Amino acid sequence: xxxxxxxxxxxxxxxxxxxxxxxxxxxxxxxxxxxxxxxxxxxxxxxxxxxxxxxxxxxxxxxxxxxxxxxxxxxxxxxxxxxxxxxxxxxxxxxxxxxx
Amino acid sequence: xxxxxxxxxxxxxxxxxxxxxxxxxxxxxxxxxxxxxxxxxxxxxxxxxxxxxxxxxxxxxxxxxxxxxxxxxxxxxxxxxxxxxxxxxxxxxxxxxxxx
DNA sequence: ATAATATATGAATATATGTTCATACATTTA
DNA sequence: TAAATGTATGAACATATATTCATATATTAT
Numbered sequence: 001x002x003x004x005x006x007x008x009x010x011x012x013x014x015x016x017x018x019x020x021x022x023x024x025x026x027x028x029x030x031x032x033x034x035x036x037x038x039x040x041x042x043x044x045x046x047x048x049x050x051x052x053x054x055x056x057x058x059x060x061x062x063x064x065x066x067x068x069x070x071x072x073x074x075x076x077x078x079x080x081x082x083x084x085x086x087x088x089x090x091x092x093x094x095x096x097x098x099x100x
Numbered sequence: 101x102x103x104x105x106x107x108x109x110x111x112x113x114x115x116x117x118x119x120x121x122x123x124x125x126x127x128x129x130x131x132x133x134x135x136x137x138x139x140x141x142x143x144x145x146x147x148x149x150x151x152x153x154x155x156x157x158x159x160x161x162x163x164x165x166x167x168x169x170x171x172x173x174x175x176x177x178x179x180x181x182x183x184x185x186x187x188x189x190x191x192x193x194x195x196x197x198x199x200x
Numbered sequence: 201a202t203a204a205t206a207t208a209t210g211a212a213t214a215t216a217t218g219t220t221c222a223t224a225c226a227t228t229t230a
Numbered sequence: 231t232a233a234a235t236g237t238a239t240g241a242a243c244a245t246a247t248a249t250t251c252a253t254a255t256a257t258t259a260t
Contacts, residue, residue, distance in 0.1 A: 003131075003135045004131075005128060005131040005132060005191065006127075006131065010196065010197075011124040011128060013120065014121075014127055014189075014193060014196050015121070015126075015127055017192055018121035018122050018188070020117060021118035021121075022116070022119025022121075022122050023119070023217085023218075024114075025218080025219090026115075027111050027115055028115055030102075030107065032105060034103055039236085039237090040237060041236070041237085049219095050219080050220075051102070051236085051237070052239085053218080053220080054237095056219075056220095056238085057218085058238090059238075071226095071227095073228070073236090074227040074235060074237080075236065075237080076236080082195075084191050084192075085218060086156050088188060091187050091188055091191075092114050092118050093110070094201075095165070095182075095184045096114050098165075123248075125248075131235075140206070140217090141205095141207085150249080151207070151208095151248095151250080152208080152209085152249080152250070152252095153250080155207060156208085156248080158221080160209090161223095170257095171257095173206090173257070174206045174207080175205095175206060175257095176206080176208090
């Protein structure tokens with residue numbers, strides 16, 4: 001394993017990426033999308049969040065590539081971007097469920 | 101795999117845990133500790149950070165169990181808590197290094 | 201006991217972040 | 231084209247967070 005410290009730009013990108021997992025609302029959206037692809041409306045309804053709140057958070061999730069999306073008709077459908085996302089959620093859950 | 105959404109308390113704990121990876125200073129500390137156990141002074145010197153800055157961040161890292169520590173003499177020596185920490189750093193690095 | 205060394209903590213401040221309101225943009229239907 | 235539907239965006243506000251300064255606590259050495 002490579003034990004060097006990443007350069008500043010990488011550290012900033014990495015922090016930005018991992019920070020995106022650091023909000024309960026975004027986590028709810030991610031856990032929901034872990035099940036299946038969903039549109040904005042469906043996410044809002046399922047989680048009882050305002051559409052604008054969901055859209056703002058999805059914008060972040062898109063930019064940091066935690067989710068992908070496709071447009072169909074007047075809807076936009078989101079899903080998790082790749083396996084990394086589920087892996088981090090999984091490891092995180094393991095960690096917090098450990099006896100302290 | 102279990103596809104349910106964690107309950108609120110878990111979501112808050114998980115967010116708090118993962119958010120802790122979301123700052124470049126803390127990431128620097130974690131990558132440094134990935135190599136070997138280190139005292140506060142050594143961390144400050146190595147990363148050119150003030151001792152108080154490092155102590156404040158280590159307090160966070162302790163509380164969220166990203167690091168463990170042991171006291172020896174007048175020093176306090178920190179190391180990564182468990183494999184989860186390295187795993188998340190590793191997956192995160194993979195993610196940001198992917199071609200966009 | 202006093203001084204020296206190592207680490208931790210509280211308050212203050214500047215910056216970042218999440219949610220809401222208002223509104224814009226895009227696509228489909230009438 | 232106008233209305234309806236679905237989604238996105240900008241500004242504002244309240245709260246959270248990172249760093250610094252001042253100082254406290256703990257351990258060792260004199």
